[in-house]
Amino acid sequence: MTPVPAPISKRKGGRPVRRWRFTAVLFLGLCALSSYPLAILFANTLLSARSPATQADIIVILGGDGPARAAQAARLWQAGMAQKILITGDGDCYWIRKSLIDFGVGAGSITVECQSRNTWENALFSSPILQRMQVRKAILVTSWFHSRRALNSFRQIAFNIQWQSVPVEPDVPIWRIAVEQDGVQIFKEYPKSLWYMLRASLWKDHGERDARTFAAGMLA
Template identity: 25%
Template sequence: VVLHARGRTRPGQSCVLAGIVVAMLFSNPLVGEALLGSLEDDFSPAPVDSYPVVDAIVVLGGMTAPPLPPRLQVEVGDAFDRLLHGMRLLRAGRASTLVLCGGVISYLVGSELSEAERLARLTLEYGIAPGRLLLEDKSRNTYENGLFTARRLRERGWQRILLVTSASHMRRGVGVFERQGLDVIAAPTDFVVVDKPFSPMRLMPDVEALRASSRAVKEYVGILVYWLRGYL
């Protein structure tokens, strides 16, 4: 509007057009799948009983919402596969302890209940004994997940872990935990990009494709920032 009032419509129109082109590009399912798939393809899923026995199974948080009104209990998001996969590995005897990561970011979620505590509540609903849990409830990001978890593990003389997080997040997760001196075995889950037949509809803009593109771009930016800061 300001540009139009000043008689400078061409730059404004160019900006609008560029924005539309970028939005159309990143909302294309083929583009979204290519971007997110480039992260997920680094790690392949495996049956839970194919993993070696380790000191602990570490599950990274970022999948729950606190029980604020009108909710009556903790609610979960797409990444809940992380907790499910961690519990499957625990029940398969891959370790005797499940480490749940995630602190409190009250200004974002409006609750003083940590992510690790919320995850612990959910594991109890699935019949996991409290004595098999170790909570890392101070971290606010992936770097702190690795930093604080490594401290807790070293206190117990533990070194080898199965790291459970979303496949698209695993590259950064493994890098952070290895940087802390841990022996890390990736146990990826929450795969978004799957094999499916081509359909002309996959050429049409799609909200889920835009979400996949955004998730991939965010992760690549995170990897770059962590590399520059020496976290990887």
């Protein structure tokens, strides 16, 4: 007699396969859906960092949300908060530079660092440039929900500089943010922040000597 195939949700020994996987995916999906509104609701408290804008040596813009960050940096420059601007990050680095010039920022005031691929590298690659410029006080411009992680990274690596965070502020209600692209970016910011906290701890113990070596090589 021809053997009857086992049900698709079973494998040899009777253990469920697809049913178990479906249950696990469903559970994780429900957890994500329930935590998403809370992540958006508490983002301003947990993810943002702001400082009063006072005069500094330079404005540092992180690549990413180019149009909004370029506009914010241009406003600060035009208000006389700093005479120089450093753009850091690959991708839209040169586009931000062009936007700043279109906003009226003098081309000679702009320096670019277009190699860094993430926030940690933004700080790492910018540090020797800022040392060469003898910067003592800097304003950091990024998106509001990215500002705490960015500020902590720059303070950790470029620790001899006094940092201010003057981020791009949200221009829509929180419920709109939740259903737009920024909502996804905010949700992803939480695990990134946890990883950067661990990375900063490891850096404090083992990385400062490497940072000085890296900076020395960049300055040579």
